[in-house]
Amino acid sequence: MTWFSFPYRTSAAGTTAEADRDQQIRDMIEQVLFTRRGERLNRPEFGAGLHEMVFSENTPEIAAAVQHMVQGALQQWLVEVIELRGVRVEAVDSQLRVTVVYSRLGDDELRRAVVEGAI
Template sequence: MQLGYPYGFDAQGRTAQALGDDHIRDLIEQVLFTSPGERLNRPTFGTGLAQLLFAPTGPELATATQFLVQGALQQWLGDLVKFTGLQVDSSDSTVTVTVQYVVLATQRQISAEFTRGGA
């Protein structure tokens, strides 16, 4: 078992845990929504995806963002999962990322959607 993300407590008041596929999903979310430079000992960790909330939208930005996100996910999680699909959408003040992947340990295929909104 691993720590749950975001950090929290379970019904017994202990640190919440994440099992198997839930832990992988938590790791993907951390990579997606962490800005480079935010982690002290890993300055290149993350994607900077949150900055997309404040950028003008367009096909060029969407394509560049998709490559950036795919590269970061592969760099940081490529030993745990094989990414088979990725779509990044920005609408109004919301970014939605849909990721399709295969968990290498179990060969389980999963599709997950992650959404963040601006203030």
């Protein structure tokens, strides 16, 4: 079965871009993480709030706060898609690495999504 890409976009052929189920879920995770709160008109509470941390000092305390924000957002918005098994946030120099461990609902196979960015 083929799934739509998230966020919705068109392919080079002008049709709806498609993805396999694992890629679609990873795209959904990234969409939650990178959407600013208040960015969506009809869902202002959507997102993890990571952009609020961009100019924060990169410390273990900030990493713990980000871990809490990410875990809460994923549990709120993707509960019908994944079972969240863990979130690990590492602060290394000016980089923040977020590792999300999850399984698809109905499947016990553990998967990881790693997102990195400057803070």
